[in-house]
Amino acid sequence: MFKIVKRRVLTPVTKLYEVEAPLVAAKAQPGQFVVVRVNETGERIPLTVAATDPKRGTVTIVIQEVGKTSSLLGRLEAGQAILDFAGPLGKPAPLLDSGHVVVIGGGFGVAPILPIAKALKERGVKVTGIVGARTKDLLILLDELRESCTDVLTCTDDGSSGTKGLVTDVLKEQLIDQGVPIDQVIAIGPMVMMRAVAETTRPFNLKTLVSLDPIMVDGTGMCGACRCTVEGKTKFACVDGPIFDAHKVDFNEAVRRGKMYAAEQKLAFDRYKAEVAN
Amino acid sequence: MPIKPRTPMPAQEAEARRRNFNEVALGYGEEEAKAEAARCLQCKDAPCQKGCPVGVQIKDFIKAAKTGDWATAYDKIKETNSLPAICGRVCPQEEQCEKVCLLGKKGQPEAIGRLERFAADMAMKRGVKVQKPDDGAPGRGHKVAIVGSGPSGLTAAGDLAKLGYDVTVYEALHAPGGVLIYGIPEFRLPKAIVAEEVNLLKQLGVKLETDVIVGQTVTVDELFDKGFEAVFLGTGAGLPKFMGAPGENLNGIYSANEYLTRTNLMKAYKFPEYDTPIKSGKRVAVVGAGNVAMDSVRSALRHGADEAFVVYRRTEKEMTARAEEFEHAIEEGVKFHFLTNPVKFIGDENGWVKGMEVQKMDLGEPDASGRARPVPVPNSNYTIDCDTVVIALGTSPNPLVSSTTPGLKTKEWGGLIVEEETGKTTKDGVYAGGDAVTGSATVILAMGAGKKAAQAIHEYIQAKK
Ligand SMILES: Cc1cc2nc3c(=O)[nH]c(=O)nc-3n(C[C@H](O)[C@H](O)[C@H](O)COP(=O)(O)OP(=O)(O)OC[C@H]3O[C@@H](n4cnc5c(N)ncnc54)[C@H](O)[C@@H]3O)c2cc1C
Ligand SMILES: Cc1cc2nc3c(=O)[nH]c(=O)nc-3n(C[C@H](O)[C@H](O)[C@H](O)COP(=O)(O)OP(=O)(O)OC[C@H]3O[C@@H](n4cnc5c(N)ncnc54)[C@H](O)[C@@H]3O)c2cc1C
Ligand code: SF4
Numbered sequence: 080m081f082k083i084v085k086r087r088v089l090t091p092v093t094k095l096y097e098v099e100a101p102l103v104a105a106k107a108q109p110g111q112f113v114v115v116r117v118n119e120t121g122e123r124i125p126l127t128v129a130a131t132d133p134k135r136g137t138v139t140i141v142i143q144e145v146g147k148t149s150s151l152l153g154r155l156e157a158g159q160a161i162l163d164f165a166g167p168l169g170k171p172a173p174l175l176d177s178g179h180v181v182v183i184g185g186g187f188g189v190a191p192i193l194p195i196a197k198a199l200k201e202r203g204v205k206v207t208g209i210v211g212a213r214t215k216d217l218l219i220l221l222d223e224l225r226e227s228c229t230d231v232l233t234c235t236d237d238g239s240s241g242t243k244g245l246v247t248d249v250l251k252e253q254l255i256d257q258g259v260p261i262d263q264v265i266a267i268g269p270m271v272m273m274r275a276v277a278e279t280t281r282p283f284n285l286k287t288l289v290s291l292d293p294i295m296v297d298g299t300g301m302c303g304a305c306r307c308t309v310e311g312k313t314k315f316a317c318v319d320g321p322i323f324d325a326h327k328v329d330f331n332e333a334v335r336r337g338k339m340y341a342a343e344q345k346l347a348f349d350r351y352k353a354e355v356a357n
Numbered sequence: 358m359p360i361k362p363r364t365p366m367p368a369q370e371a372e373a374r375r376r377n378f379n380e381v382a383l384g385y386g387e388e389e390a391k392a393e394a395a396r397c398l399q400c401k402d403a404p405c406q407k408g409c410p411v412g413v414q415i416k417d418f419i420k421a422a423k424t425g426d427w428a429t430a431y432d433k434i435k436e437t438n439s440l441p442a443i444c445g446r447v448c449p450q451e452e453q454c455e456k457v458c459l460l461g462k463k464g465q466p467e468a469i470g471r472l473e474r475f476a477a478d479m480a481m482k483r484g485v486k487v488q489k490p491d492d493g494a495p496g497r498g499h500k501v502a503i504v505g506s507g508p509s510g511l512t513a514a515g516d517l518a519k520l521g522y523d524v525t526v527y528e529a530l531h532a533p534g535g536v537l538i539y540g541i542p543e544f545r546l547p548k549a550i551v552a553e554e555v556n557l558l559k560q561l562g563v564k565l566e567t568d569v570i571v572g573q574t575v576t577v578d579e580l581f582d583k584g585f586e587a588v589f590l591g592t593g594a595g596l597p598k599f600m601g602a603p604g605e606n607l608n609g610i611y612s613a614n615e616y617l618t619r620t621n622l623m624k625a626y627k628f629p630e631y632d633t634p635i636k637s638g639k640r641v642a643v644v645g646a647g648n649v650a651m652d653s654v655r656s657a658l659r660h661g662a663d664e665a666f667v668v669y670r671r672t673e674k675e676m677t678a679r680a681e682e683f684e685h686a687i688e689e690g691v692k693f694h695f696l697t698n699p700v701k702f703i704g705d706e707n708g709w710v711k712g713m714e715v716q717k718m719d720l721g722e723p724d725a726s727g728r729a730r731p732v733p734v735p736n737s738n739y740t741i742d743c744d745t746v747v748i749a750l751g752t753s754p755n756p757l758v759s760s761t762t763p764g765l766k767t768k769e770w771g772g773l774i775v776e777e778e779t780g781k782t783t784k785d786g787v788y789a790g791g792d793a794v795t796g797s798a799t800v801i802l803a804m805g806a807g808k809k810a811a812q813a814i815h816e817y818i819q820a821k822k
């Protein structure tokens with residue numbers, strides 16, 4: 080059992096947890112993830128490590144409630160425990176030593192870019208963060224992001240914070256089109272956003288990394304549930320990734336495979352909501 | 358005098374069992390077990406024992422069984438076999454002990470596995486008492502780490518704990534047992550039995566740390582830093598092979614590992630009571646013909662397939678599955694397409710598999726494995742409809758440990774290099790056994806390797822003192 084030492088509500092459906100997991104805390108690098116299981120009948124779901132505190136032995140995760148398991152997690156309070164918390168898994172993010180990196184986060188994706196931005200900044204890299212959400216209240220972890228980046232640009236669908244528009248608009252109009260030199264872009268968030276970023280940077284041959292989030296079971300290379308096609312070759316996202324060259328990822332396949340259990344996910348979530356309502 | 362036929366083992370009727378996950382073979386009752394024991398000739402040189410990879414004292418245990426002294430029978434078996442309730446169920450007996458049984462020369466061999474199972478089940482029912490090593494045991498004060506909780510790791514852990522060692526088992530998954538828990542289905546090996554074996558180990562003082570992926574969470578070198586004096590690697594061969602055929606990443610195509618892990622470890626057959634789903638359709642094709650393929654195709658029926666079939670490029674003769682599994686599969690209505698090899702998977706407009714293009718094969722000269730090499734028949738391609746595919750073409754060792762442990766050498770295909778007799782690897786203090794060394798093999802071989810390595814680790818640590 081892994082004890083939750085702190086819980087923070089970031090939005091009504093986004094929760095931050097600090098979890099006691101000393102072995103993971105001692106090891107996790109930016110870009111790596113853990114696999115958690117909430118209870119005995121629960122499924123195993125992957126979550127990115129958002130921060131670690133090796134001294135206290137804690138690992139920070141940010142969870143966006145999109146279905147049953149994430150909602151079960153989101154209900155846990157400080158003092159309660161998560162049944163299984165295994166990691167760190169996957170390869171650490173490759174980090175440049177100099178230059179300018181743009182990190183882009185959407186949805187829960189803001190959390191995983193935090194440790195990457197922080198590590199890059201510590202190495203002396205200039206880091207621009209771009210984060211977007213539907214509206215101002217859904218922009219999460221802005222203070223932490225400002226601390227970890229050299230500069231942060233925000234955007235919202237309704238214009239309530241920063242630019243009115245999408246993260247790709249900000250990237251193109253405020254950086255690329257202005258001739259700002261960029262050495263690398265790292266985008267983490269919903270698949271549609273990562274694909275849009277890939278298409279934005281492709282014409283400029285701008286090196287872009289994304290963190291794929293396919294369906295996983297073990298997270299150790301044992302099952303192949305997480306397979307994706309990169310440069311025409313099958314890769315296991317949990318051991319070969321999850322970070323890949325965005326211009327080489329077959330996003331159509333990734334999106335399609337992500338929907339494999341849509342009907343079952345809906346059934347489980349509906350049942351869960353009915354149970355909670357009663 | 359004509360030899361009496363084997364005492365049949367009661368089993369669930371094929372029609373009922375093909376739709377449930379309960380154990381198929383129900384096991385002997387005491388009278389049946391005694392009747393079967395009575396058949397044994399108590400041969401002077403007991404050839405059966407040479408057929409058993411760990412040399413179970415078959416003659417002596419059956420001698421006790423003849424008189425109904427099941428406690429003695431169990432103790433005899435336990436002297437060399439740590440997991441009799443499991444081996445009695447899943448050993449390929451017909452290839453091992455029972456193959457060389459003298460009774461088999463004139464009629465049907467003694468049902469050694471079934472008796473082993475009965476003796477072990479009886480013992481568990483009675484309650485096995487664990488004898489903790491005393492304070493003066495030679496292993497006291499010495500720590501050993503076991504990586505992986507499959508049959509090799511569990512056996513090594515048990516043997517070392519009995520010698521007094523302070524043993525910790527590290528397991529990557531959330532539950533111990535290795536293939537016994539995530540691969541072999543409930544209907545062949547009830548998970549409660551595996552849990553019971555693990556329980557006995559805990560009572561012996563073995564510590565179990567799940568959710569620890571050695572190579573990621575801690576490295577082997579860090580285990581030594583933590584004060585472990587020796588490490589046993591029983592990490593198995595868990596990496597699934599795919600075919601590399603076009604369309605293999607379509608929705609609805611699984612590796613057998615994923616299909617079985619969802620089913621067994623995650624209990625997808627109880628969805629939505631359990632949260633992990635599985636998409637097992639009405640026409641399920643399983644590619645391959647080993648135990649893993651049989652387990653997959655029989656699971657497919659239980660998940661509700663109208664038709665579940667095996668596609669295999671060789672013939673029935675070259676199949677590696679146990680005879681009993683093959684027979685059970687046929688009884689349950691599994692179909693076999695022999696001399697048939699998929700070359701391409703075909704998807705519908707939503708990217709779900711709807712069929713596969715296959716090619717007919719002929720058998721040619723034997724290949725490196727000694728089995729006839731399948732040769733494609735030109736212009737023989739045709740399509741088979743299916744809505745789920747399970748690829749069961751074997752597995753290889755996961756490189757997570759070898760790639761993070763300096764000094765640990767592997768063969769080209771990933772198998773750890775060890776000294777045959779001791780399991781000693783190329784790194785001092787590190788031992789290995791089971792599928793991590795041999796590639797996919799059997800439970801009893803993994804167990805035997807765990808035993809040998811435990812002895813070698815004991816000698817290694819005692820010599821250092
Ligand atoms: C390497 C990796 C890192 C991840 N890190 C985080 C993280 O830090 N925080 C976080 O909140 N989530 C993260 N995810 C996604 C998270 O694992 C899923 O959101 C979770 O499994 C959903 O489970 P559920 O039962 O709540 O929802 P489900 O019932 O499984 O799904 C509900 C809905 O969410 C969609 N969905 C399911 N899985 C995903 C997915 N992987 N990505 C996007 N949409 C999905 C489904 O299409 C469905 O519409 C990560 C995934 C991966 C592979
Ligand atoms: C579906 C199926 C059916 C089978 N049927 C039979 C049968 O009927 N009869 C028979 O005799 N044999 C059968 N086998 C083969 C048999 O199960 C294996 O040979 C045996 O389990 C190997 O034991 P092992 O201890 O070497 O490894 P495994 O049983 O593979 O256990 C390895 C364990 O190590 C863990 N692990 C791996 N890497 C790490 C790491 N880095 N850190 C921590 N833990 C790690 C794994 O999660 C796993 O739990 C079958 C195999 C399969 C897959
Ligand atoms: S362990 Fe297996 S091979 Fe050995 S006697 Fe028992 S059933 Fe036969």
Ligand code: SF4
Pocket residue numbers: 396397398399400403404405406415416419457458459460467469
């Ligand atoms: S060979 Fe067969 S009959 Fe002879 S002792 Fe062994 S089990 Fe009994």
Ligand code: FES
Pocket residue numbers: 294295296297298299300301302303304305306315316317318
């Ligand atoms: S999640 Fe199983 S191999 Fe990646």
